[in-house]
Amino acid sequence: MRASLIQIAVDEGEPVDSRRRRVAALVREQSGADLVVLPELWTTGAFAYEEFGREAEPLEGPTYEAMAKAASDAGVWLHAGSIPERDPEGPLYNTSLVFSPSGELAAAYRKIHRFGFDKGEAVLMGAGRDLVTVRLPGTTLGVATCYDLRFPELFRGLVDAGAETLVIPAGWPERRRAHWTLLAQARAVENQAFVLACGTAGTHAGVPQAGHSIVVDPWGEVLAEAGAGEEVLTVDLDPAKTAATREQFPALKDRVLGLEPPRHRGRPRAT
Numbered sequence: 001m002r003a004s005l006i007q008i009a010v011d012e013g014e015p016v017d018s019r020r021r022r023v024a025a026l027v028r029e030q031s032g033a034d035l036v037v038l039p040e041l042w043t044t045g046a047f048a049y050e051e052f053g054r055e056a057e058p059l060e061g062p063t064y065e066a067m068a069k070a071a072s073d074a075g076v077w078l079h080a081g082s083i084p085e086r087d088p089e090g091p092l093y094n095t096s097l098v099f100s101p102s103g104e105l106a107a108a109y110r111k112i113h114r115f116g117f118d119k120g121e122a123v124l125m126g127a128g129r130d131l132v133t134v135r136l137p138g139t140t141l142g143v144a145t146c147y148d149l150r151f152p153e154l155f156r157g158l159v160d161a162g163a164e165t166l167v168i169p170a171g172w173p174e175r176r177r178a179h180w181t182l183l184a185q186a187r188a189v190e191n192q193a194f195v196l197a198c199g200t201a202g203t204h205a206g207v208p209q210a211g212h213s214i215v216v217d218p219w220g221e222v223l224a225e226a227g228a229g230e231e232v233l234t235v236d237l238d239p240a241k242t243a244a245t246r247e248q249f250p251a252l253k254d255r256v257l258g259l260e261p262p263r264h265r266g267r268p269r270a271t
């Protein structure tokens with residue numbers, strides 16, 4: 001399986017419509033790939049909070065239209081990264097879209113863990129509740145978005161639902177690049193799964209982006225890593241390696257679930 005991660009430069013100077021056209025053209029150029037992956041919130045930038053409301057689109061809005069067409073023109077599975085989705089009956093969501101090679105929507109995933117603590121995405125957007133997997137020929141994708149990478153239980157849920165390849169679009173900042181690389185490898189090793197993590201380049205809202213999109217195999221080996229700028233990172237994977245790794249080193253089978261909470265072992269405190 002050939003995967004191409006398009007690490008898009010998201011800079012303020014470029015109007016959203018131009019970036020959308022540019023990205024669609026880049027997707028069309030990847031017709032030799034089986035799977036193409038784009039980053040999180042690449043229309044607005046993950047840190048351009050004031051743009052979320054302005055540029056939010058319905059699920060089947062302009063980005064959906066452009067990416068569905070690009071996927072079918074290229075004949076590839078396309079994880080189109082995420083958009084700020086305007087739900088007519090609810091809040092905004094950070095929603096990822098996955099298209100089949102015929103341009104059909106195969107899955108939509110609303111980011112579960114919102115970033116920003118008491119500001120930004122955490123207050124501007126609603127939280128998704130549903131885990132999402134997508135069956136491709138040869139592998140099952142488990143999808144997550146950016147800050148989700150910090151929450152291992154989400155990935156265990158995906159593995160329990162059959163995921164073999166974890167796809168993580170992101171808009172990760174340069175300031176915490178070391179966490180990005182470390183966590184991508186950790187998620188691959190602990191889940192014995194491929195990790196395809198696609199970030200952004202450039203600077204928006206004064207936040208330099210980390211770039212360094214990364215592909216890690218189920219043994220934790222880094223198969224490919226991008227630099228800091230805009231780049232298409234292409235890698236050939238053998239999807240059978242997930243099952244082989246899980247068979248040869250069956251750590252996932254040794255999980256112990258439902259542990260008891262700690263009991264107080266010291267002397268009872270005087271009341």
Ligand SMILES: O=C(O)CCC(=O)C(=O)O
Pocket residue numbers: 046114115145146147148150171172173176179
């Ligand atoms: O967890 C981090 O350090 C970055 C997360 C982030 O930027 C996001 O989820 O948009």
